[in-house]
Amino acid sequence: MKKLLLGLVIASLTAPVLAEGEVNVYSARKEQLIKPLFDKFTEQTGIAVNLVTGKDDALLERLKLEGENTPADLLMTADAGRLYRAVEMELTQPVTSAILQKDIPENLRSPDNQWFGLTSRARPIFYVKDKVKPEELSTYEDLADPKWKGRICIRSSDNIYNQSMLGSMIALNGVEKAQAWADGFVKNFARPPEGGDRDQIKAAAAGQCDIAISNTYYYGQMLAGEDAEDKAAAEKVAIFWPNQADRGTHINISGAAVTRTANNKDNAVKLMEFLVSDESQEWYAEANQEYPVKAGVAPSDLLKGWGEFKADSLNLSELGKHNAAAVRIMDKAGWK
Amino acid sequence: MLLAMALLTALPILAVFGYVFVPAPEVWQHLRDTVLTDYLLNTLWLVLGVGFGVLLLGLPAAWLNSMCRFPGQRLFEWALLLPLAMPAYIIAYTYTGMLDFSGPVQSLLRDMTGWGYGDYYFPNVRSLGGAILMLSLVLFPYVYLLARAAFLEQSICVLEVSRTLGSNQWQSFFRVALPLARPAIITGLSLALMETLADFGTVQYFGVTTFTTGIFRTWFGLGDHAAASQLAALLMGFVFVLILLERWSRHKARYHHTSSKYSRLPRYQLRGGMALAAVLVCALPLLLGFVVPVGQLLYWSITTAANGLDSDFIKLVWHSLMLAGLAALFALLLALILGYGKRLSNDPLVNLASRIAAMGYAIPGTVIAIGVLIPFAWVDTQLNNLSKQWFGSNVGLLLSGTLFTLLFAYNVRFLSVSLQTVEAGLGKIKPTIDNAGRSLGLSPFGVLHKLHLPLMKGTLLTAILLVFVDVLKELPATLILRPFNFNTLAVRAYELASDERLADAGLPSLMIVAAGIIPVILLSRSIGKSRAGEH
Numbered sequence: 001m002k003k004l005l006l007g008l009v010i011a012s013l014t015a016p017v018l019a020e021g022e023v024n025v026y027s028a029r030k031e032q033l034i035k036p037l038f039d040k041f042t043e044q045t046g047i048a049v050n051l052v053t054g055k056d057d058a059l060l061e062r063l064k065l066e067g068e069n070t071p072a073d074l075l076m077t078a079d080a081g082r083l084y085r086a087v088e089m090e091l092t093q094p095v096t097s098a099i100l101q102k103d104i105p106e107n108l109r110s111p112d113n114q115w116f117g118l119t120s121r122a123r124p125i126f127y128v129k130d131k132v133k134p135e136e137l138s139t140y141e142d143l144a145d146p147k148w149k150g151r152i153c154i155r156s157s158d159n160i161y162n163q164s165m166l167g168s169m170i171a172l173n174g175v176e177k178a179q180a181w182a183d184g185f186v187k188n189f190a191r192p193p194e195g196g197d198r199d200q201i202k203a204a205a206a207g208q209c210d211i212a213i214s215n216t217y218y219y220g221q222m223l224a225g226e227d228a229e230d231k232a233a234a235e236k237v238a239i240f241w242p243n244q245a246d247r248g249t250h251i252n253i254s255g256a257a258v259t260r261t262a263n264n265k266d267n268a269v270k271l272m273e274f275l276v277s278d279e280s281q282e283w284y285a286e287a288n289q290e291y292p293v294k295a296g297v298a299p300s301d302l303l304k305g306w307g308e309f310k311a312d313s314l315n316l317s318e319l320g321k322h323n324a325a326a327v328r329i330m331d332k333a334g335w336k
Numbered sequence: 337m338l339l340a341m342a343l344l345t346a347l348p349i350l351a352v353f354g355y356v357f358v359p360a361p362e363v364w365q366h367l368r369d370t371v372l373t374d375y376l377l378n379t380l381w382l383v384l385g386v387g388f389g390v391l392l393l394g395l396p397a398a399w400l401n402s403m404c405r406f407p408g409q410r411l412f413e414w415a416l417l418l419p420l421a422m423p424a425y426i427i428a429y430t431y432t433g434m435l436d437f438s439g440p441v442q443s444l445l446r447d448m449t450g451w452g453y454g455d456y457y458f459p460n461v462r463s464l465g466g467a468i469l470m471l472s473l474v475l476f477p478y479v480y481l482l483a484r485a486a487f488l489e490q491s492i493c494v495l496e497v498s499r500t501l502g503s504n505q506w507q508s509f510f511r512v513a514l515p516l517a518r519p520a521i522i523t524g525l526s527l528a529l530m531e532t533l534a535d536f537g538t539v540q541y542f543g544v545t546t547f548t549t550g551i552f553r554t555w556f557g558l559g560d561h562a563a564a565s566q567l568a569a570l571l572m573g574f575v576f577v578l579i580l581l582e583r584w585s586r587h588k589a590r591y592h593h594t595s596s597k598y599s600r601l602p603r604y605q606l607r608g609g610m611a612l613a614a615v616l617v618c619a620l621p622l623l624l625g626f627v628v629p630v631g632q633l634l635y636w637s638i639t640t641a642a643n644g645l646d647s648d649f650i651k652l653v654w655h656s657l658m659l660a661g662l663a664a665l666f667a668l669l670l671a672l673i674l675g676y677g678k679r680l681s682n683d684p685l686v687n688l689a690s691r692i693a694a695m696g697y698a699i700p701g702t703v704i705a706i707g708v709l710i711p712f713a714w715v716d717t718q719l720n721n722l723s724k725q726w727f728g729s730n731v732g733l734l735l736s737g738t739l740f741t742l743l744f745a746y747n748v749r750f751l752s753v754s755l756q757t758v759e760a761g762l763g764k765i766k767p768t769i770d771n772a773g774r775s776l777g778l779s780p781f782g783v784l785h786k787l788h789l790p791l792m793k794g795t796l797l798t799a800i801l802l803v804f805v806d807v808l809k810e811l812p813a814t815l816i817l818r819p820f821n822f823n824t825l826a827v828r829a830y831e832l833a834s835d836e837r838l839a840d841a842g843l844p845s846l847m848i849v850a851a852g853i854i855p856v857i858l859l860s861r862s863i864g865k866s867r868a869g870e871h
Contacts, residue, residue, distance in 0.1 A: 024820060030831045031823070050820035052737075053831065057556040058816040061706055062736075065713040069720050069733050071820070085559075156543050158553060194462040194543040195432070198836045202438035207453035218836060226639075227839060233438060327557040331370035336543055 022048040023267045026063060027076040028056040029254055033288050034076065040283075041274045047267050056082040056160070063091050063259065073262040074271060076118075078254045079160045081167065083115040084320020092257040093265075099273045103294045107315045108253050117253030118275050119290040122311065123165055124249050126212045126219065126237040128204050137240045140169065140250070143211070144184030152185070153200040153209035156193040157330035161215060165250050166329060167322035168314055172247060175325055182333035193336050198222060198230070205233035212237065215252075220289025220302055241309035248310040252319070253293065338677040342689035345670065348707030348748050349572075349692055349699065356569050358562035363554065367563065375550040375567075381464055382471070382539070382546060383529055389472025390528045393621040394479030395521070399509060400614050402487035406606040412618040414860035419625030420477040421852025423809040425537030426829065426845045428470045429838050430629040432541070433636075435461045462542040470542075471532050473625035478531075479524035481859070482760075485798070486520035487513060489764070505604070519763065522582055523756050529578075530698035530752065533571060536812065547571045548700050568703055575698045579691070630849060636842025648823075653847060656824040659739070659814075660807040660851075663746040664754075667803040668796060670747060671754035675762055676784050679770075690755065697752035701745075701812030708745040708817065712736050742817045749813060750806050754799040761795030762788065797862040801855040808852050825851070 027034055031053050038049040054062075056077045063070055063086070075092065077083050086092050092114045100109070100116050108117035125137055136147075143152060155162065170178045190209035200212035201219060222234035241249045256275070258268050274280060281292035285300045292299060400406070401413050419427075435441050435458075442458055445451070460466065490513060498508040514521075539546050545553075547567060555564035606614050674690045696704055712735040723731045735741055765788060773783040789796070811826045818827070825844045832841035 030835050031828075032831065033835070052818060052820050052822075053827075054815045055702075057552075058702055058705070058812075062709060062816055065706070065709040066733060066736050067713060067717055069716055069730060069736075071733060071737060156540075158540065158549065158557070163557065191460075192543060194460075195436075195541075196836045199436070199438075202436075206438035206443070208437050221837075229438075229440075229443075324557070324559050327553065328366060328370075331366065334370075336545060 021264055021267060022050055023073050023264055023271050024050045024071045025052070025074045025076060025271075026059045026072045027051060027053050028059055028078050028082065029053070029076050036287070037275060037280050037283060038271075040280075041271055044274075045270065047270065049271065057085075060086055060089060060091065064089055068261050070259060070261060071263070072259050073264045073268040074256055075259055076254070076256045079164060079319075080115075080117065080253050080255060080316035081160060081164045081320040081323045083110070083255050083257055084317050085323070086257055087114045087317075088320070091260055093260045093262070095258050095265075095269055095272070097269050097273060100269075100276065103276045105293065105295070107313050108255075108293050110317050111315060115255050115257035116272060116276075117255040117293050117316065118272070119254045119281075119284045119288070120251050120293050120311075121253070121290050122216045122241070122249050122251045122309065123161060123213060124216065124309075125240040125242050126201055126204060126214055127240055128207075128210050128236060129238050130236075131210045134238070134240050137211075137242065139243045139246070140165075141173075141181060142242075143188065144181045146184070146188070148188040148211065150188065150190050151210040152188045153190055153203045153212045154193055155196055155200060155213075157327070157335040161197070161252065162213075162335075163323055163326045163330070164252055164319040165213075166326040167319040168250050168312060170322040170325055170329070171314055171318040175329065178326075179329045179332065182329050182335060186333045186335045201237055202230070202233045205236040216291070216303070216306075217289040220300070224289060224300075224302055239306050241307075243312070244310050247314070248312040251291075251311045251316075253316060254290070338673070338681065338686050339683065339689060341670065342674055342686050342693055345693035345696075345748055345751055346689050347711050348704055348745070349696060350707075351710040352565050352699075352703055352707040353569055353572075354710070355562045355565035360560055360563040360566065363558060363560045363563040364566075366558075367550075367554070367567075371545060371550065371553075374545050375547050378464060378539075378544055379533070379546045379548075379571075382468060382544070383532060385465075385468035386471045386475060386532045387525060387529055389468055390476040390479045390525065391521075393472060393476035393625075394524065395483055397618050397621065398480045398483035398487060399513070400617060402484050403603055404606050404614060405603045406611040406614040408615055408618070412615075412622065414857055415622055415626075416480050416618060417477045417856045417860050418622065418853060419474045420481075420805055421808075421849045421856050422474045422626060422629060423537075423811070423826070423845070423848060424471055424474050424531075424535055425541065425811070425833075426633070426841075426848070427474055427625070427629045428467075428538045428541050429833055429841065429845075430632040431461050431466070431470065433838055434628075434632060464542075464544050467539050467542045467544050470538055471528075471535060473621065475528035475531055476621055476625070478527045479521060481798075482520040482524035482527075483517055485794075486517035490516055520760060523760055526579070526582070527697070527753060527756065530575065530695075533575065533698040534700050536700050536702070551700065551703065568699065571698070572695055575695055576691075630846070633842045633846040633849065636839040637846050640840050640842060649843075649847075652823055652825050652828055652844065653851065655822060656808055656826065656848070657851060659742065659746075659824065660804045663743050663750070663807040664800045664804040666743055667747050667750055667754040668758070668799050670751060671758040671799060672784070672796075674751075675755060675758040676780075676788070678759075679762055680780055693748065694752040694755050696748040697750065699749070701749060701810060701814075702816060704749050705745055705813040705816040708741060708748065708813075709736060712741055712744075737817075737819050739819060739822075742814065742819075745813045745817055746803075746807050746810065749810065750803045753802045753806060757795055757799040757802065758792075761792035765791055794862045798859060801859040801862075804855050805852045808848055 031051065035051065038051065042048055056079065063072055063075065075086055087110060094113045104116050108120060109115060127137060166178060166182065169181060197214035197218040200214050201222065203209055204212040219234055222230040225231065243249055256272055258265055262268055276294050278297055281294045281297040284290050285292050289300060289303060291303065397416055401409060433439055494512055495508055498512040503511060536548050540549050551564050551567045554560055554567055678687060716733045716736050719734060720730050723729065769787055770783050773787050778786060809826060811830050814824055815827060825848045829841045829844040829848065
């Protein structure tokens with residue numbers, strides 16, 4: 001027994017032998033939201049996939065420090081801003097793939113094909129049905145209007161989804177206007193930001209505020225999940241798609257990029273192509289209530305029920321470009 | 337040799353501070369104008385609050401459990417350590433789930449009274465005060481543990497002398513027992529406070545902006561490594577000054593046992609109101625720090641067990657236990673070498689290097705992990721360059737991405753725990769014992785092996801178990817440094833919780849706590865046995 005244990009320990013301490021041809025993935029997408037697809041990929045192609053999950057920025061840092069010798073072939077993140085950062089840090093390489101270029105809309109991949117969006121999610125406005133009429137709502141910009149004073153719930157500005165949302169406004173309106181907007185918007189908070197996206201919806205349902213900002217899949221999961229309280233809370237609010245008359249509702253993606261020094265580039269590209277296949281796109285839509293990026297693949301029935309909306313067509317690289325500026329604006333506006 | 341080891345452990349901390357001298361005036365201007373005051377004040381309040389909280393919860397309970405008898409005392413004696421098994425971010429999740437505005441407690445209150453939002457006052461869990469409470473509830477056992485051990489080890493003689501000189505019970509507590517236990521109490525307090533400074537999960541979840549969240553925001557959000565590492569350096573400076581102040585305030589006082597005469601402490605039997613008060617003092621921290629959150633985790637686990645319990649789950653448990661066990665052994669070994677080396681040589685350089693290394697406990701795990709990656713990745717790159725020159729092929733990463741790297745990071749992060757414990761243990765052994773051993777022909781190693789180790793068996797076990805439980809709970813470094821296809825309980829709990837699926841995170845969280853309970857109980861038993869003169 002002792003020897004067995006010792007053997008196990010020694011075996012696990014030494015460098016793992018990664019077989020030729022296997023795809024090594026650093027993923028900021030959580031294991032439970034990606035592993036099932038990898039398993040299917042391995043089943044179909046015989047190509048094994050090794051996975052490390054972690055936080056976006058930490059994975060980028062690991063990738064950068066490991067440099068030329070990193071075992072990673074594919075980097076997956078839950079946000080376009082981070083993919084942009086990976087390109088800036090010269091950690092990725094361009095990929096030519098007819099399938100990826102055809103199936104993924106232009107604004108959901110980098111202009112030079114360094115990264116590709118695999119699923120998409122919107123960040124619309126959620127309003128409490130018996131307190132707000134949808135006619136009162138119009139745009140994100142309007143949320144800085146004093147009529148919303150003390151009525152808005154949103155999470156901390158530490159969160160990348162908020163940084164990206166503000167980044168999209170900087171891209172369109174410039175830093176000064178974005179700052180003026182943030183100043184007014186923060187004044188309308190019902191309480192200092194706390195919790196995650198679901199908590200904003202729950203707080204609105206419980207009466208703490210009239211409007212909440214959240215990603216669509218959190219709302220979808222609350223509605224489709226098993227927790228009765230979550231479901232009841234989600235049913236008290238409804239979606240409003242802002243900015244339908246102009247740029248469209250802010251969206252973001254989860255996506256992937258092949259690393260600059262990938263040893264198994266071909267298989268990594270194959271894996272990405274697999275992830276935009278109809279089958280995978282449907283799985284994403286069902287499992288996590290996200291929107292497929294591929295045209296022609298229908299979202300889940302639940303998402304269909306929310307109706308069609310016009311999405312912002314801004315190239316998502318812009319979100320990353322304006323990330324640092326967004327954080328500064330939030331600091332100045334006192335957005336905790 | 338000794339210096340090399342101390343330096344190696346200090347290396348990751350020094351590596352992060354490599355950026356310190358890169359000027360970043362513009363970012364600093366921005367920080368000063370906007371958020372720096374918040375970072376400073378919140379951190380200060382957090383440290384003061386938790387410091388006060390852990391003393392308030394830990395000290396009275398420690399004294400009662402060393403000196404008195406009251407109903408349930410035998411249970412409290414060990415059960416008060418249980419909150420140690422509860423990671424701070426998990427207790428934060430559970431209380432938020434219960435006490436949040438939309439949680440069951442407030443919802444019930446509103447249903448019963450018909451109140452709506454704003455009609456009543458209810459303290460907000462997700463606040464600075466909430467963070468102080470959460471951290472105090474899981475960190476007070478450090479003070480309890482070390483203070484109780486110190487009280488128990490105190491020779492009865494000093495207490496009896498103080499009584500014959502006319503002190504009453506209270507006076508002999510405040511004038512003799514407390515000052516004598518001071519090094520132990522300070523050690524417990526500093527462990528709790530360093531862990532507070534390093535905490536990221538709780539404060540971030542509660543939306544409290546501290547130095548630690550500021551470091552991350554500056555590093556990643558503003559993309560400025562220099563300013564971030566300068567913030568971290570500032571934090572370290574703060575810790576360093578605290579440590580120096582404490583050392584200075586001790587002056588030349590030494591705390592060796594001067595007598596090895598020992599007789600079992602007679603315990604005061606408490607009755608009536610006093611006994612009730614004692615039970616309350618012990619039951620409250622135990623209930624709030626352990627029973628209630630575990631109850632919530634149990635409830636979540638039962639509702640989600642079907643999703644969480646798969647064959648992978650056993651693997652998670654095994655990975656967690658193996659890592660914690662190995663890391664604890666390594667940390668003990670390193671602490672023994674450094675601690676004993678210092679006792680022998682007193683080289684100021686070694687002293688400084690091991691002080692720096694031991695500060696890892698106050699540094700957020702992510703920063704440590706990056707600090708470990710910097711030198712390790714550099715070594716890997718050099719090795720690969722060599723192998724390319726000699727053999728014409730790359731060997732790949734030999735260090736980065738292995739468990740060895742992870743274990744090394746744990747050591748940097750938790751050395752303080754084992755080193756302080758071992759140093760405290762060594763400090764209690766009179767130097768005359770060393771001299772006697774040496775004059776009877778033992779080598780320095782022989783003194784350690786034949787005299788010190790048997791004398792501080794309890795101390796060694798404490799060091800091992802503390803690190804074990806700490807590693808079990810550790811998240812950020814594990815997350816960044818672990819190899820492919822390797823998960824632990826903490827990683828699983830984090831992935832579910834950060835996906836805002838608190839209920840699903842219940843089962844792995846509960847397992848972390850369960851795996852921590854056994855070592856915690858062992859810990860308590862080993863302390864119960866360790867008494868001066870009883871060898």
